[in-house]
Amino acid sequence: MEQQKQHIVIRGCGVISPLGFDAASIAQAYLNGTPAFTQIPHQGTPTPVAALPAAAELQLQQLVHANPTYKQLDRSVLLAMYAAKQAASQAGWLQENFTSDDDLAVNIGSSRGATGLFEQHFEAFQQEQLSSSASPTTTLGNLSSWVAHAVNAGGAQISHSITCSTALMAVANGVAWLKAGMAKRFLAGGTEAPLTDFTIAQMKAVSIYSKLYDHPYPCQPYAQEKQNTFTLGEGAAVFALEQINQPKAGAVCIEAVGLGFEKLTSKTGISAEGLNFQKAMRQALAQLPEQDRSVDLIITHTPGTRAGDKAELTAIQAVFGSNLPSLTTNKWLIGHTLGASGALSMQYALHILQRQHVPSLPYPHLLVQQPALRYRRIMINAAGFGGNAASIVVGIL
Structure with missing residues (x-):
């Protein structure tokens, strides 16, 4: 007797971003x-x-x-809590007045963590006025532990950073835990609140920040501008994941997860060939059914940096060749949200699958797209400093 296939289903999605505070408001912004x-x-x-x-x-x-306790938390933690409560509620898991659910695990990631709060405490330290709350409220562990408190999760509580691949790595971890039977339900995602003086200064120091402050589209992925157009944004997205035997028609599932790494050749870990992207995409495609390994659309990482965008497009061409899918991104609308970017791209994929709508790119030097008759399977890419990359494929049943 053939073993029944197990599906990793996205039961709920919580989101807050520059486009809105739930699926409805963000869908309207995309429209x-x-x-x-x-x-x-x-x-x-x-x-x-x-x-x-x-x-x-x-x-x-x-x-x-x-x-009252929430007032001491960093903005990145608050964004994660907001999105997680929304995802858990949508999945029917939010039971705030009951004992904690030991089968519900949490993995929330962030590239920078409690950046704003850390800067405040460091300024107080310089003035010899450091608060006793400085250490406990700036650890990376706040991300998952406070989310767990907010949704009454009693299972594993994992916080991590793998730069801008962070959110997709959290989702990959959730898939692995569910398949291993180490959790029955899993909240995974990413959060970032990087609009602080020091974080912006760091991005400018790398010489990638957009100078197009008076342009309606300061972040221009794929553009042929002779300059970088990286622009920071903030937000969070969290997904409620569960392994189900027979999902309902219309359910969105995670079909494949691919990870890729390459040796560092620069400060940012980007090679001209995008080897990390190639490895991640090939690994993800290899997990799809042998008779059907096509994707209809790729939501690219492309943060508006000349070297990074070009490397990813080169990698896509190397992997897909003449079967190049349509490409799109949401960074021309919300900029680069660092560790949350993969999660916000994944929420964008849900929007496309459920509404069958891809916004056009109105700024100059567009990447030509060939729309699919119906989007049924989407690949999401992310990559970060350090030579890492991740690719996740989601599909609608």
């Missing part, structure tokens, strides 16, 4: 195709960023005021 960028003064220079809109900020502040 409108309006970029979320504003400009702020940074070190005397106008600087483009993508921050939460007023409606999303109001939602986040309501969470903060729901519990």
Whole structure:
């Protein structure tokens, strides 16, 4: 008797980003195709960023005021908690007045962690006014432990950083834990709140930050500009994952997970051939059914850096050859959210699969797309400093 196939189903998705505070508001933003960028003064220079809109900020502040303890937490932790509660509620897992669920595990990642709070505490340290809360509130472990408290999860609580691949690595970990039987349900995702003086300064120091502060599209993936257009954004997305034998029609499943690494050849770990991307994509494709390893669309990492964007496109060409799928990205709308970017790209994939809608790219020098008649399978790419990359394939039943 043939063994019944197990599916990793996305039972819920929570999200907060420069486009909105739930699936409905963000779907409308994608339909409108309006970029979320504003400009702020940074070190005397106008600087483009993508921050939460007023409606999303109001939602986040309501969470903060729901519990006096939350006021001591970093913004990255609050974003993760907001998204996780939304995902757990959508999945039917949010039972706040009951004892903790030991079969519910959590893995939340961030590239930078409690950046804003750390900067505040360091400034206080320089003035010899350091608070006793500095250490416990700035550890990376806050991400998963506070999320676990917020959703009453009693299983594993994992926080990690693998730079900008972080969120997809968290999802990959969730898939592995579910398949291994080490958890029955899993919340996985990424969060980032990098719109701080020091973080922006770091990105400028690498000479990748966009100077197009007065342009409606300061972040231009695929563009032929003779400059980098990397622009920071903030946000979080978390997914409620469960292994199910017979999912309902229309369910979105994680079909494959691929990881890739390459030896460091530069500060950012990017080779011209995008070897890390190639390895991740090939590994993911190899996990699909042998008779059907096609994908209809790739949501690329492409943060608007000349070297990084070119390397990823070169890698895609090497892997897919003449069967090149359509390509798209959401960074022209929300910028690069570092450790949360893969999760927000994955939420974008859910939007496309469920609504069959891909916004056009209105800024100059577009990458030509050939739309599919129906999007049924999407690959999401992410890569980060250190030579790492991840590819996840999601499909709709």
